[in-house]
Amino acid sequence: LWIAVALLFGLAPLPVEAQQARRPFRIGVINAAYAASHPTVEGLKAGLNELGLETGRDVTFDVRFTEGKLDAMRPAAAALVAAGVDLIVTSQEAATKAAKDATQRVPIVFTLVGDPVGAGIVSKLSEPGGNVTGISSLQTELVAKRLEVLRTLTPSVRRVWLIYDVVDLSTTPMIDRALHAAQRMKLDIVPKGVADAAELKRVLRDVRRGDALLAAEGSNPDLAIAVIEQSRAVRVPAVFGTALWVGYGGLVSYGPDYYAQGVQAATLVAKLLRGTRAQDLPVEGAEKIDLAVNLKTAELLGLTVPRKLLLRADAFRR
């Protein structure tokens, strides 16, 4: 009997429940990029890695990039939902809306959306509602700042051609904002919706000396590249929404970084994967807002970059 009692006292505590080996989370990605290695996606992966979610071991990615085709977004989103991903990360309005239409169940984290409320993706930044949250790239809000940067660099500018993708309706609130800001800054804004590079070329025939271009961030990367080429060809300054284009030869940009938005989105993704509901995660504004100048392009246009910009800017020489 006493042996039994002794045995009971010696009872080992229950073995700690073994950490359950869980299958990796599957993250679907939709964007209009031309390759899977979109900077935002790279940032997302890096961000998740930093938060302890290792690619391959804890998370896997299913990246659908539509090579600039907006009408390919819907099938891509539907395919992701059908493939049973745990979460969808989108870039820009078209992809986000496609994902939102495809599912009301799978959580969606958007990036590079210039104005989530204006675009009707969420009803309120603090309470997004539904299965959608993400990072606002503040494109609409920053347009005034962008004009200011343009004028700091080329004080003589009087007329700014706002070039936007005619099929991309998400740029509308930004144009309104630009018109409003230009009034105070005594600038003429000429909004020009173009469908493709050829049309842009036609439009830019009317550009005179003293004009400048403002390229709206849109879903069509072709257009930004065309603006870069055309602005260099006709020697007019152009301002862009993100540093990416300055890297490709654009003159100057003011706006959030693609990569940094991916990193920032990773924190939301991690929270969602750990069980927080999307509706409880407020939409975040992009944290990292950069000013970038391409000194070589500035030289080409005969512009001296003032100290104020140099102090603030990341400079490129390409």
Place this chain on the structure above:
Amino acid sequence: MSRGRSAGRLFRKYVVVLLVLVGGVLIASSLVELYFAYRQTQSAIVRVERTKAIAAAARIERFLREVEEEVRETTRTASDDPDASQVRQGSLGFREGLGAAMAEQRELDFVRVLRNVPAISELSHLDLSGKEQLHVSRREPDVVGSQADFSRSPKFLEARTGKTYWSPVYLKNESEPYATLAVPVGKFAVEVTTAEVSLGAVLKMVSQIEVGAGGYAYVIDSRNHLVAHPDSRVLRTHHDLSNLAQVKSAREGRPDTGDDARVAVVADGLGGGRVLAAHAPIGSIGWLVFVERPAADAYAPLRDPIIRSAVIVVLGLGLSILASLILARRMVAPIRVLQEGATRIGAGDLGHRIEVHTGDELEALGDELNRTAGQLKESYANLEQKVDERTRALGAANADLTEALEQQTATAEILRVISGSPTDVQPVFETIAERAMRLCEAEQGIVSTFDGEQIHLAALAHFDERAAAAMRRTFPIRPERGSAIGRAVLTRAVVHLASLLDDAEYTHAELAQATGFRSGLAVPMLRDGTVIGVVGVARRTPGPFADRQIDLLKIFADQAVIAIENVRLFKELQARTQELTRSVEELRALGEVGRAVSGSLDIQAVLTNIVTHAVELSRTDAGTIYEYDESAQVFEPRANFGMPAGLIEALRRSHIRIGETLVGRVAAARAAFQIADLAREPDTTLPPVLEAGYRALLAVPLLREERVIGALVVRRKAAGAFAPPIVELLQTFATQSVIAIQNARLFQEIEDKGRQLELASRHKSQFLANMSHELRTPMNAVLGYADLILDNIFGDVPEPIRDTLERIKSNGQHLLGLINDVLDLSKMEAGQLTLSLGDYSMGEVVHAVISTVESLAAGKKLALKAIVPPDLPVGRGDERRLTQVLLNLAGNAIKFTDRGGVSLEARVIDGAFVVAVSDTGPGIAEADQGKIFEEFQQADSSSTRTKGGSGLGLSISRRIVELHGGCLWVESVLGEGSTFYVNVPVRVERQVERT
């Protein structure tokens, strides 16, 4: 009863006392231990929490300090940097130059801070009077000299006194926490720089603190307002936390002593529920970091000790029960012995002696009881002797009854066996042999049967296997007087041989020697006076059998007869039943096949059904129905049953022709044909059939009016001829197959014809539509040019040409009308005509029609009348098409009426417009009334020539009305005029598709 109760009571007393002692002590000690363990866990948790809070506080403080440093750094350069005052000094007056240079430098500094410190979103410079001179923002355009007045604002007032000022936290976009930082500019503290600082970094730090499941950390500012909390909803909704117990306690407790016990607070958490809270202050700005965990977490480590304590308590209780059992037994045992002894003596066991050796009053009580028992025993002894005598007398009387009962039982037993074995007589025989031997006190019992010539042994019961073997060897025997059994058969009477060896006729002396039998008894089994067997017994001692035994054997013989009869009748019945079942099966199968044939057009299913039933009912293994393909002149297998796939394929490839194989031969002969054994006639079939193991074949032709349309074949693996009923059955199935194949062929033909018709009709409609269009286009041109010429566009037209042109024009218009009709009709046929639905007034429609045909009527001097009630509802439908319908009806009425008048009357009946167009014309014969609505028909074909018209109008009108979901009909008596009725629903919301 009383024993159990008293023992139970004592037992319970012991148990309760021990339980209270052992269990009470155990429980008390466990509770004390658990309480202290709980307190320890709680303080451990709080210690961990506090460590985390302190670490977080340090990190947050470092962040805030870095921000502050950066902002201060700008102000220092702006006011103290000697280089700054040198800039552009020459071009301006000193004061302005210095001011401008400082302003520019400040702007550059601000820009640099924005680049270096992502947390700062805006920077402002306030001058001496608190007016804003420079505002640099990350998101908004910069503003120089806005002159906004902040002189009353606390950030200006506080910072001007030289202190660093942190404003209360505010939320941007309701989710991003921000605070305003204000620092004095330079050493003289006269101007102020303010910065809007995003606390997103603090939020991130707080979110990343791991406090276990359910735990969380948050930060409050100096006014106890929430600064950062991992859950954004909490951040939005809980602002002022002054009322929380842990906050109050933290505020009261300052200055901080770092004492764990004091810091541990159990309070209500932010999300409800009790929490263990610890806090740490953040530097000098009065903010606090709180770390909280659900209080329930403190109990988690107590789970194991609780289980352990419970086990100990249970064990203790078990031990105390065991101890009480042992003790109780010691105390209660002698009492129990006494009690038990008294009970046994009371129950009559007077020899029982109570053994109690306790040496006390209990032992004396035992002895006293023993003495009383001894006295009782003596008086019982006398009584028992008398009872014994009486019992013996009764026993003798019983013996006779027992024997009679045994015999009754035996006959009953045999009857039971008879009823229990209706199909087999053997068990009955065996029972009879055994019972006969036993009840006749013999050494052998025997049941034999007689078939008219010989006597056979049916059952043998015996005591001696050697004797029995000798007995068995003699059978069968002939009915002779030499044996008791033989003699019983011959005499048909009981043969009673009291001494075998003394009987003069007995011839089996050597058998008697071998078996040792000396006497025998044989009783014949008689059915209707005929002997069918014998029941016999034999003994090894000579001497007669008792009459009772002879009678018994007679009864057994009768029972054996009954049993034999039973079995015979039963077998007959069974055979009949089987026959009947088979007939019913056949009928049912035929019925099913018949139903399938008449109920299904799926030829494959029907034929498979037939072949399946044919195989099953003919008790064969496989079958095939062939269909004769007349064009190829070969037999194609159409349905198979029970055939391996390979064989089916082989049959399909074999292309049997008439005259070839059994199938071909049957077809050639137009009669059934069978092969009993294929092995003997291998030439009559295909090799694969033989290889598949079939030995017998039966084939019947499928004939329709003496034409071969196929054959039905069944195959059996066992060789042998097929009975005529099976051949007949198969012929029936063949007839069914013929009907099925015939049905299917007819159906196919009908379907083909239907398709062709449909196609033709579609082609016609298409042709009409195209044609009319092709006709209309040039016709319009002809009419147009005629108009132009008539309008003198090409110069004056002489009168004769004009007349001719007028005629061309009117005939052209007539032709165009006809073409239009054809076009409308073909559109409808092709399903292309759609109504354009809209609101209309039926009254207006009627009046429009009247005004259009007015001139026509006037030309023929006919009265024209419209009756339209003023209160007709607004209709919905295709006004133009409905007008067309009424116009057509009215036009017809006028066209065919030479005298009298035409009237249109509109009414509403049951939610539908009913418009009646009546005339006083020739009327339409009843036989023609249906025809006139068909295409290209008029009541009198000759009237086409006199009255004109294509004969399409009514057909089109009817379609239009039908598209409205209405109907058009005529009521007429020959010679008394006609009335056409149009009935359309008042509100037509949707076009009715043609069915």
